[in-house]
Amino acid sequence: MSGVSLATLRAAIARIEAADVSLAEENKRVPLGCNAADAALLGGILPGALHEIYADERDSVSGSAFAAMLALRTARSESTILWVRQDFTAHQCGQLSAQGLFDLGINPNRLLLVKTRTGAEALRAASDSLSCKALGAIILEVWRQPKSLDLVASRKLTLRAGASNVTIFLIRVAAAEEMPSTAETRWFVRAKRTPDFVEDWGNPLFEATLARNRHGQTGAWAMEWNCDARVFREAPQNSRAFFPHAARGPHQAEPETQRRSASG
Amino acid sequence: MLPVDRIRRNRKRNGEALQADLPLVVIAKVDNALQLTAVDERAAREGLYPGLPLADARARVLALDVVDADEHADRALLEAIADWCGRFTPLVALNLPHGLFLDISGCAHLFGGEAALLKTLCDFVQGQKIFVQAAIAGTTAAASALAYGANGTIVESGQEANAVAPLPISTLNIEEKILYALKRAGLKTIGDVASRSASELTARFGASFTFLLSQALGQNSQPIRPRRPLLDYVAERRFAEPVVTTEVITRTILSLASTLENLLEERGQGARRLEASFFRTDGAVRHIVLDTANPLRNAAAISAYYSERLAVLADPVDPGFGFDLIRLSALATEALEYRAAEFESSEDQNEIAGLIDRLSSRFGSGRVTRFLSINTHVPEFAAAFCPAHRGTNPGAWPQMRLENEMPRRPLQMLSPPEPINATAEIPESPPRQFVWRRALHKIVNVEGPERIAMEWWCDADAKTRDYFQVEDEDGRRFWLYRDGLYHRETNEPRWFMHGLFA
Numbered sequence: 001m002s003g004v005s006l007a008t009l010r011a012a013i014a015r016i017e018a019a020d021v022s023l024a025e026e027n028k029r030v031p032l033g034c035n036a037a038d039a040a041l042l043g044g045i046l047p048g049a050l051h052e053i054y055a056d057e058r059d060s061v062s063g064s065a066f067a068a069m070l071a072l073r074t075a076r077s078e079s080t081i082l083w084v085r086q087d088f089t090a091h092q093c094g095q096l097s098a099q100g101l102f103d104l105g106i107n108p109n110r111l112l113l114v115k116t117r118t119g120a121e122a123l124r125a126a127s128d129s130l131s132c133k134a135l136g137a138i139i140l141e142v143w144r145q146p147k148s149l150d151l152v153a154s155r156k157l158t159l160r161a162g163a164s165n166v167t168i169f170l171i172r173v174a175a176a177e178e179m180p181s182t183a184e185t186r187w188f189v190r191a192k193r194t195p196d197f198v199e200d201w202g203n204p205l206f207e208a209t210l211a212r213n214r215h216g217q218t219g220a221w222a223m224e225w226n227c228d229a230r231v232f233r234e235a236p237q238n239s240r241a242f243f244p245h246a247a248r249g250p251h252q253a254e255p256e257t258q259r260r261s262a263s264g
Numbered sequence: 265m266l267p268v269d270r271i272r273r274n275r276k277r278n279g280e281a282l283q284a285d286l287p288l289v290v291i292a293k294v295d296n297a298l299q300l301t302a303v304d305e306r307a308a309r310e311g312l313y314p315g316l317p318l319a320d321a322r323a324r325v326l327a328l329d330v331v332d333a334d335e336h337a338d339r340a341l342l343e344a345i346a347d348w349c350g351r352f353t354p355l356v357a358l359n360l361p362h363g364l365f366l367d368i369s370g371c372a373h374l375f376g377g378e379a380a381l382l383k384t385l386c387d388f389v390q391g392q393k394i395f396v397q398a399a400i401a402g403t404t405a406a407a408s409a410l411a412y413g414a415n416g417t418i419v420e421s422g423q424e425a426n427a428v429a430p431l432p433i434s435t436l437n438i439e440e441k442i443l444y445a446l447k448r449a450g451l452k453t454i455g456d457v458a459s460r461s462a463s464e465l466t467a468r469f470g471a472s473f474t475f476l477l478s479q480a481l482g483q484n485s486q487p488i489r490p491r492r493p494l495l496d497y498v499a500e501r502r503f504a505e506p507v508v509t510t511e512v513i514t515r516t517i518l519s520l521a522s523t524l525e526n527l528l529e530e531r532g533q534g535a536r537r538l539e540a541s542f543f544r545t546d547g548a549v550r551h552i553v554l555d556t557a558n559p560l561r562n563a564a565a566i567s568a569y570y571s572e573r574l575a576v577l578a579d580p581v582d583p584g585f586g587f588d589l590i591r592l593s594a595l596a597t598e599a600l601e602y603r604a605a606e607f608e609s610s611e612d613q614n615e616i617a618g619l620i621d622r623l624s625s626r627f628g629s630g631r632v633t634r635f636l637s638i639n640t641h642v643p644e645f646a647a648a649f650c651p652a653h654r655g656t657n658p659g660a661w662p663q664m665r666l667e668n669e670m671p672r673r674p675l676q677m678l679s680p681p682e683p684i685n686a687t688a689e690i691p692e693s694p695p696r697q698f699v700w701r702r703a704l705h706k707i708v709n710v711e712g713p714e715r716i717a718m719e720w721w722c723d724a725d726a727k728t729r730d731y732f733q734v735e736d737e738d739g740r741r742f743w744l745y746r747d748g749l750y751h752r753e754t755n756e757p758r759w760f761m762h763g764l765f766a
Binding site: 058059060061062064065066068079080082093094095096097098099100101102103104108109111112113114115116121125128129132133134135190191192193194200201202203204205206225227228 | 611626670676679735737
């Protein structure tokens with residue numbers, strides 16, 4: 001048997017297996033509400049897995065909000081959501097505000113907050129709490145690059161999340177570079193500017209880039225969070241698309257790829 | 265003698281030169297004059313005594329080692345000794361300034377009888393280079409008088425009157441004025457005073473003196489007021505050989521916890537607050553307190569929480585030369601009933617309570633929190649972080665946002681608000697651009713102002729704030745405010761960044 005045919009066979013088997021997995025998991029995946037993103041995610045966010053959200057320091061609030069919204073989508077109704085944060089993040093980006101969460105449609109009374117001194121402590125708190133099946137979701141917010149957060153740590157998080165079926169969202173604020181990990185998905189999130197023609201501005205808008213997806217395609221979408229229905233929607237299209245010559249800031253005109261790397 | 269001993273111990277520990285050749289005196293300002301409050305043996309031999317003015321002392325002895333009194337340090341040392349005495353009985357009371365009372369009713373046989381207990385106690389304290397005098401009697405006043413006047417006495421029950429009769433009246437803990445009057449009347453010993461009729465003494469010195477005297481004579485026994493509340497649920501273990509290793513300590517806590525579990529179970533209680541006390545051979549005592557979210561009595565859970573707590577203490581429990589006594593007690597308890605699990609949700613709640621306990625014991629209860637709604641319109645005080653184990657009802661959150669409206673409060677709030685440089689066209693208008701953390705933000709969308717008046721009844725100087733929700737060119741949204749109404753409250757209003765919207 002030639003090498004080429006062996007490789008082809010292997011690829012075919014891999015495809016079949018991937019299809020099996022997706023079929024089995026399709027039912028339990030939680031849709032975001034944004035159709036294009038849900039299609040790439042094969043139906044939505046996979047519960048009981050590790051998902052990473054990268055955000056620039058200046059976009060940290062978008063990262064936190066995006067993770068909280070994903071957690072709210074995946075968590076069972078009325079279940080407790082654990083949010084682990086470093087003191088430094090609160091110092092640098094501000095304390096979580098209960099009323100702010102409430103206004104986004106997230107009931108603050110469901111949140112259990114853990115403040116830790118270091119990133120390593122935060123990782124340990126989240127990792128140990130993953131065994132608690134009563135939790136709806138865990139949000140772990142770390143600053144920059146804690147030494148203990150390596151491939152082994154991320155593998156542990158994935159295995160524990162799979163065993164207890166608790167979803168964990170890891171927010172990486174101001175991370176210098178992408179780290180290898182076993183995450184199911186990896187998102188880059190930044191704030192999106194309200195289009196000019198929209199008058200009642202103010203709903204949270206995101207430019208979310210799905211940079212890694214273990215069971216599907218990647219992509220980039222502009223999303224809007226609906227605070228009443230608590231779902232994502234496609235954001236209203238930027239006026240730039242309709243009027244390409246409209247004056248915007250210089251960096252707004254940068255190509256998509258460069259902007260993505262800047263936010264990572 | 266306590267202050268003198270303390271100063272000597274400190275000097276020895278710090279390696280300072282002992283001026284052994286000079287008599288040591290401790291002084292304090294009493295009635296606007298420097299007086300001796302304590303003297304060492306050498307000074308006493310030179311004829312100095314507490315109460316003597318420093319000037320007189322200097323006149324009598326030329327070379328003196330004079331140290332200022334430090335009441336707080338004396339008190340701290342006394343408390344440390346009291347902590348150590350907790351191994352004999354839970355009932356230890358301070359007899360200020362330099363004494364301790366131990367209620368050893370029913371405890372003495374555990375230490376080989378009263379004489380053996382007294383010897384153990386005195387030997388240890390002496391070993392710490394602290395001068396000690398002690399006595400055992402039926403009442404506190406009698407024991408105290410005997411300790412001062414006849415060190416080491418153990419009085420049979422009912423014999424107090426005979427024992428204290430020959431003691432000088434200065435051994436009673438009474439005011440200087442009364443002491444002086446009694447001396448002038450020629451009453452030198454307690455026996456002399458006791459021979460007078462009670463009504464005579466009451467008429468002259470008041471009822472409290474008569475009461476004290478009757479106590480010294482062994483009547484009217486009063487319970488002491490212990491430093492720490494008497495606990496119903498206590499388990500302890502003593503070691504003939506001091507223990508050092510973590511494994512032994514962990515195993516000990518587990519076995520103590522199972523003893524405690526039985527005690528709690530008998531009365532249908534569960535612990536809400538636990539305390540483990542580690543008594544070191546050198547006298548240091550360390551208490552570690554744990555709070556729990558639900559009443560708890562499962563021994564395995566208690567010992568697991570303690571293992572977590574001990575592993576992450578900022579200043580770990582240092583065994584030194586070993587612990588010779590470990591005690592586990594429940595400081596607060598609550599009725600605990602095992603209910604049949606009816607609903608899945610209550611099972612979930614138990615699991616969450618267990619998680620809260622685990623996290624609290626590791627990181628400290630102040631770091632595992634839930635939001636608590638507070639009824640105020642000052643944005644930074646509208647929510648508090650409340651330790652989750654307390655299980656406080658979080659309260660309701662006001663509906664500020666109407667349907668389809670933008671969020672009214674930011675997701676992340678800076679505390680405190682950070683001053684920014686904002687530029688506005690006219691003072692009352694919203695800003696056009698601002699500099700925050702050295703970055704310039706040009707504003708494209710504005711919503712506001714939302715005027716929030718501060719609580720003038722709390723802080724009269726707080727100014728009214730005009731809040732704006734703004735969006736910059738990159739789509740980032742901020743919550744800014746102008747501090748103070750223009751013209752009415754200030755002429756140069758300052759701008760602050762208060763929060764970040766998603």
